[in-house]
Amino acid sequence: MNAAVESSKDTGLVRVSSDKIGRLMDLVGELSLSVSETVNSPDLEGLELASFETAVHRLTMIVREVQDVATELRLVPLDDVFKRLRRMVRELERQTHKKVNLVVEGADTPIDKMVADKLYDPLLHVLRNSADHGLEGPEERVEAGKSERGTITLSATQIGSEVRITVADDGRGLNREKILKRARERGMFGPDEEPEPSVLWRAIFEPGFSTAENVSNLSGRGVGMDVLNTTMNQLRGRITVDSEQGKGTRVSLHIPVSLAFLDCIILRLGVQLFAVPVDSVAEIVRPTNGEVTSISAESYREMLKIRGNHIPVCRLDEFYNGATGEKPDTDLPEILVVFNTDTGEIAIPVDEVLDRQQVVMKPLTGRLMNVRASFGCALLGTGEVALVLDCERIAAGADI
Numbered sequence: 001m002n003a004a005v006e007s008s009k010d011t012g013l014v015r016v017s018s019d020k021i022g023r024l025m026d027l028v029g030e031l032s033l034s035v036s037e038t039v040n041s042p043d044l045e046g047l048e049l050a051s052f053e054t055a056v057h058r059l060t061m062i063v064r065e066v067q068d069v070a071t072e073l074r075l076v077p078l079d080d081v082f083k084r085l086r087r088m089v090r091e092l093e094r095q096t097h098k099k100v101n102l103v104v105e106g107a108d109t110p111i112d113k114m115v116a117d118k119l120y121d122p123l124l125h126v127l128r129n130s131a132d133h134g135l136e137g138p139e140e141r142v143e144a145g146k147s148e149r150g151t152i153t154l155s156a157t158q159i160g161s162e163v164r165i166t167v168a169d170d171g172r173g174l175n176r177e178k179i180l181k182r183a184r185e186r187g188m189f190g191p192d193e194e195p196e197p198s199v200l201w202r203a204i205f206e207p208g209f210s211t212a213e214n215v216s217n218l219s220g221r222g223v224g225m226d227v228l229n230t231t232m233n234q235l236r237g238r239i240t241v242d243s244e245q246g247k248g249t250r251v252s253l254h255i256p257v258s259l260a261f262l263d264c265i266i267l268r269l270g271v272q273l274f275a276v277p278v279d280s281v282a283e284i285v286r287p288t289n290g291e292v293t294s295i296s297a298e299s300y301r302e303m304l305k306i307r308g309n310h311i312p313v314c315r316l317d318e319f320y321n322g323a324t325g326e327k328p329d330t331d332l333p334e335i336l337v338v339f340n341t342d343t344g345e346i347a348i349p350v351d352e353v354l355d356r357q358q359v360v361m362k363p364l365t366g367r368l369m370n371v372r373a374s375f376g377c378a379l380l381g382t383g384e385v386a387l388v389l390d391c392e393r394i395a396a397g398a399d400i
Helices: 018-039 052-073 079-096 120-134 138-143 176-185 197-205 224-234 366-370 391-397
Strands: 075-077 099-105 110-112 149-159 162-169 238-244 248-256 261-269 272-277 281-285 292-294 302-306 309-312 335-339 346-350 352-362 374-379 385-389
Touching: 018 052, 018 352, 052 075, 075 079, 079 099, 079 120, 079 149, 120 149, 120 162, 120 224, 120 248, 138 149, 176 197, 197 224, 197 238, 224 238, 261 346, 261 374, 261 385, 272 352, 302 335, 309 346, 335 352, 346 391, 352 385
Parallel strands: 099 149, 272 385
Antiparallel strands: 075 110, 149 162, 162 248, 238 248, 261 272, 261 352, 281 335, 292 302, 302 309, 335 346, 352 374, 374 385
């Protein structure tokens, strides 16, 4: 490459544009696919090739290491985003007439630069909501037995292959009555329905949803949290909200460290291939008679009983309306893959566990963007395409 770079003899650092690193990662992805296609070529069937498997293993390990190094090249510390947010807090104090103390933790947590570039606006919306809606005014805080200066904690930590960014305040918490009333007015819940908090809080991410009586330059238009939700979908992330009346609200963003490659287990159900992140898999079991039981309940019709625990069974053929081609009347699943989710473990029946691969991720575009509970698609070395499952959304949205 005839790229102009800036270097320093003292530090040994080289400055390279992110576009060139992105191009390198694309080429590494194509290299990985080409190696897999070559190794799995049908032309090799029946041939006796001495030491072929050893050479393939070595080549695969080298490609995987190149993928890891290329991914690390595009990682930047979250402090680049957090610094900009620190400056905005002073402006929020002026606009809200409240005293705000911002505590930052884990600013050195690394994340893909493509992700970091899209995080500022969503995090700013959350900070604005915390300062405008969450934190009380100085007098109200003193009356409630709190210090007059409210605290917003902005923290980040890496857990496995994802980064968790949390914005927590010690304010008044979400107003369940107001949110539920507004949600009922919009037809999201029935007049007598009393949803669980985790279900109700999702309403605030709907387009145009707002409980503010007055529109200000900070909030009230019902677009801030919608922007956050849209951005998180683009980043293959998810949002969790926890709030306690009078004690504050915690909004957590769960985002993949990198958008380029994903370490996955490849599964087959019927004619459809699926890929699931390795970090999400708790265990893989072959159930015996009595371990999968049918029950009559509103939430789940089948449960897996293992080591005294009951785990809800989610059938993908029902979730995708039979699109897998699997027979819906299977009495006992051959294999059950148990996944960890924020709402607890779920078990998904599959016909076959094929392989563990570091796959090249591609986003779903056009009409495919409406595919439920999917991060995107994974390109496999065999030329096939697997749907990458988001087990969090399956656990939250499957009608089982």
